[in-house]
Amino acid sequence: MRAGRTLAAAVLATAIALVGTVAGTAGTTAQAGAPPAPECPASLHCRYAPAAYALVPGAKSASQYGDYDLANRPEDGDRIDTIVIHDTETSAAAAIHAFQHPADQASAHYLIGRDGSVTQLVPDRDIAWHAGNKYVNAHSIGIEHEGYAMRADFTEAEYRASAELVRWLAARYGIPLDRDHVIGHDEVPAPDAAHTAGMHWDPGPYWNWRHYLALLGTRLKGARRTPRVGETVTVDPPYGADYQPRVTGCDDVCPARPASFVYLRTGPSAYAPLITDPLARAGLKQPTGTTLGADWTDKAVVGQRFVVAAVRGDWTAIWFDGQRAWFHNPDGAAALASRGDGAVRGPAPLSGTAYPSASDFAAAGVPAPAAPAGPSRAVPAGQAYPAAGGAPLPSDYYYTDALSCSAPTDCLRVTGAQTYTALHFNHRLAFTPTR
Numbered sequence: 001m002r003a004g005r006t007l008a009a010a011v012l013a014t015a016i017a018l019v020g021t022v023a024g025t026a027g028t029t030a031q032a033g034a035p036p037a038p039e040c041p042a043s044l045h046c047r048y049a050p051a052a053y054a055l056v057p058g059a060k061s062a063s064q065y066g067d068y069d070l071a072n073r074p075e076d077g078d079r080i081d082t083i084v085i086h087d088t089e090t091s092a093a094a095a096i097h098a099f100q101h102p103a104d105q106a107s108a109h110y111l112i113g114r115d116g117s118v119t120q121l122v123p124d125r126d127i128a129w130h131a132g133n134k135y136v137n138a139h140s141i142g143i144e145h146e147g148y149a150m151r152a153d154f155t156e157a158e159y160r161a162s163a164e165l166v167r168w169l170a171a172r173y174g175i176p177l178d179r180d181h182v183i184g185h186d187e188v189p190a191p192d193a194a195h196t197a198g199m200h201w202d203p204g205p206y207w208n209w210r211h212y213l214a215l216l217g218t219r220l221k222g223a224r225r226t227p228r229v230g231e232t233v234t235v236d237p238p239y240g241a242d243y244q245p246r247v248t249g250c251d252d253v254c255p256a257r258p259a260s261f262v263y264l265r266t267g268p269s270a271y272a273p274l275i276t277d278p279l280a281r282a283g284l285k286q287p288t289g290t291t292l293g294a295d296w297t298d299k300a301v302v303g304q305r306f307v308v309a310a311v312r313g314d315w316t317a318i319w320f321d322g323q324r325a326w327f328h329n330p331d332g333a334a335a336l337a338s339r340g341d342g343a344v345r346g347p348a349p350l351s352g353t354a355y356p357s358a359s360d361f362a363a364a365g366v367p368a369p370a371a372p373a374g375p376s377r378a379v380p381a382g383q384a385y386p387a388a389g390g391a392p393l394p395s396d397y398y399y400t401d402a403l404s405c406s407a408p409t410d411c412l413r414v415t416g417a418q419t420y421t422a423l424h425f426n427h428r429l430a431f432t433p434t435r
């Protein structure tokens, strides 16, 4: 599902004085004449339909534009290291139509149709507004899939075309084809706690991650056995007729279908309540501890990794969102066990972005993004969470203000000395300063 710039970015965008609207200083996206050739493997049916890059109707300043940012990735230092999987919740034609209007304030690099056709909307080097997190946008490629999460109507042609495109992009930009780097929109962290409730949950509980990973040639690590405390488990329930968890949020109870997640409970019993998100409990307007398909707070998804906190009979507890979360895992039926490595141990602060420090922004002469609003998450003492994504991430921030990079210090990448480690904290990734 589409998600525009973060609120922080929008606030920033209106806070800066403007100097004209002359054409770009950083990007060189073609806006006139024939559209560029799509960046696509030759074996796919690809076309280019440019997303809007223009002022919104009635704009009072050059800061009010859509639907993406000019950049020059990866040559400008902004590595492309993540693929974000979305679904449209509308027809392909309607989604493309929206992306071609700047008032929509959202875009994606690619859209895969139900027939397996590929439409590129934003050049890879530019930053599409798709993840609802400016840091993740700056380092990712967003791919929309025509379909509806709760109808589970993604086609085989769609899965195959998407996987072929992602393999090609991974080779082009050096993106590891694993679940730390190929993620759902539902796994993108909120930039801060105040935005948690608005974060999207596509492609939803029925996206067939197992099948998609097989098409990518990705094998999940681990052995199918009962795990031991302190080991890592990779969530991997069967996808088929013998595993059809009850889900609500279709008209009522959804039809029995295979799904890509396990429910997480407060105790080692099918009668124990589903876990709830502490922030949601504290007042966020999001469902938590429910069987709703949209409720990501009590579901762990195929490919996500966690540290084992306890084992009792057929039940495995993982550290998840600061609590012990139990799932039914007889003989490893729902997760692969492996030796733990690279875990982040508490206490450790968490954030939804890996931005430079205030002094780095001051040194660059660029206004710092607004400080995170609301309570923050943290890894409690005594708990551990698997690091995601290998090497520490340099902190950076891609500053944008006006259309065509026309404002002072516009389209500038601010960097800092602090590095961050990504980790699997709950259903979504998180970042912590590297120690």
Ligand SMILES: [Zn+2]
Pocket: 001, 002, 003, 085, 086, 087, 130, 185, 200, 202
């Ligand atoms: Zn989305």
